[in-house]
Amino acid sequence: MSHIRYEVTFTGDAETYRPIWRKNMLLMLLTAGIALPWALVGRLRYFYQHTYVAGANLDYHVNPWKMFAGNLVATVILNAIYYGISLTGPYRLMGVAAMQLLTAAMLPIGLHGYLEFQLQHTSWRGQRLKLAATPVDAIKAMGLPTLLYIVGGVTAVWAVIAGMGGQRALSYVLGGFAALALCIALPWVYVQFKRYQHRHAVLGNWPNAQATDLPRGEAWGVTLVTALLAFLALLAIVLPLTWGLSELVGLDWSAVARMKQAEHNAESIRLALVWVPGVLLLIVAMMALPYPYLSVQLQNRLWSGTAHEHIRFESAVPVAALLKLTARNWSLIACTLGWYYPKAAITEARLRMQSVSVWIKPEVLIENPSEPQPAPGGASPDQQGTQLQARHVGLVMPGPTEPTPQR
Numbered sequence: 001m002s003h004i005r006y007e008v009t010f011t012g013d014a015e016t017y018r019p020i021w022r023k024n025m026l027l028m029l030l031t032a033g034i035a036l037p038w039a040l041v042g043r044l045r046y047f048y049q050h051t052y053v054a055g056a057n058l059d060y061h062v063n064p065w066k067m068f069a070g071n072l073v074a075t076v077i078l079n080a081i082y083y084g085i086s087l088t089g090p091y092r093l094m095g096v097a098a099m100q101l102l103t104a105a106m107l108p109i110g111l112h113g114y115l116e117f118q119l120q121h122t123s124w125r126g127q128r129l130k131l132a133a134t135p136v137d138a139i140k141a142m143g144l145p146t147l148l149y150i151v152g153g154v155t156a157v158w159a160v161i162a163g164m165g166g167q168r169a170l171s172y173v174l175g176g177f178a179a180l181a182l183c184i185a186l187p188w189v190y191v192q193f194k195r196y197q198h199r200h201a202v203l204g205n206w207p208n209a210q211a212t213d214l215p216r217g218e219a220w221g222v223t224l225v226t227a228l229l230a231f232l233a234l235l236a237i238v239l240p241l242t243w244g245l246s247e248l249v250g251l252d253w254s255a256v257a258r259m260k261q262a263e264h265n266a267e268s269i270r271l272a273l274v275w276v277p278g279v280l281l282l283i284v285a286m287m288a289l290p291y292p293y294l295s296v297q298l299q300n301r302l303w304s305g306t307a308h309e310h311i312r313f314e315s316a317v318p319v320a321a322l323l324k325l326t327a328r329n330w331s332l333i334a335c336t337l338g339w340y341y342p343k344a345a346i347t348e349a350r351l352r353m354q355s356v357s358v359w360i361k362p363e364v365l366i367e368n369p370s371e372p373q374p375a376p377g378g379a380s381p382d383q384q385g386t387q388l389q390a391r392h393v394g395l396v397m398p399g400p401t402e403p404t405p406q407r
Helices: 014-030 036-049 064-086 089-105 107-120 135-164 168-200 216-249 253-260 265-288 290-304 319-335 341-353 362-366 381-392
Strands: 004-007 051-053 056-060 122-124 127-131 201-203 311-315 356-360
Touching: 014 036, 014 341, 036 051, 036 056, 036 064, 064 089, 089 107, 089 135, 107 122, 107 127, 107 135, 107 168, 135 168, 168 201, 168 216, 168 290, 216 265, 216 290, 265 290, 265 319, 290 311, 290 319, 319 341, 356 362
Parallel strands: none
Antiparallel strands: 004 356, 051 056, 056 122, 122 127, 127 201, 311 356
């Protein structure tokens, strides 16, 4: 039988999401970040449960307590290691540097574990997703960009050390190289990560059977354009404003060098007054253009290259419209100190999700889901399971919030 085309539908809105966002922000502030697992799970569950594919919504099944326990164990172990390093006296800086390098080198394995965890807690019509790959596959896919990321980070530290030692020219050369290396490495890691995800993700027993994913030449093209956009944003926006703020508060290389002394409270305050706004400005600048360009290019190319005998995808997000939307959203987020974020998240999610179509064979939808989906209207699981079954065999017409199939 031929496939039937379904438009992905997103039913979220700012009015229902804002209370969740407010609660998450309040929890994060009151617990100093300890409630991060609950905030993440609440956000993802909202967006998943308001995304419909062929009449059934996605769902997210993570238990925040398990995520909290995992984070707690990792935090205790890392702090114990760093405490042990602090007891090594004159070798403590070398120990910290070695630990940072080891952590960066483990990035592919960490991303593999993150993706595996996210997929196995995501479902559609009762079918859980999974990752058909090993950490070795992740190292093969993301090893080279991770190496460039490490080189960029080490060079950035070297640039700071040179500046504190009075070698200004060398510091600026190293800083420029580090910025360029990181601008290439970070989108390269992301591109390889998304290629890895689409190549190895499995829904039930359906792997991606597409012959090829994003060709290497196209992947490099997207990476380099994103790197150029990020580098230009860094040169034209972030660095000039950060430099001006440094002049305003009196922060220079000699002040940074004095931080090695026992008493450096004034220098620390100056550094914080420059560092915190600089980081926030960097995030806004990257999220306004480079990241949206990268993500929409990958979404259109990778989702359109994801297919199986029973199900295939097509993504056609309008690039110009998305870039215009994200630039406006992040400008408003910056102007409102974050208050506009719920509206921005909803409008971007709706544009992205409703630009995706799914082609499904009819016999797939006749099979009953093994788990009832959460009922948006408050129906019990048994009632909703009956409604879904009737809907799938054509006894009940889909409601207005669900996609209409098109042949």
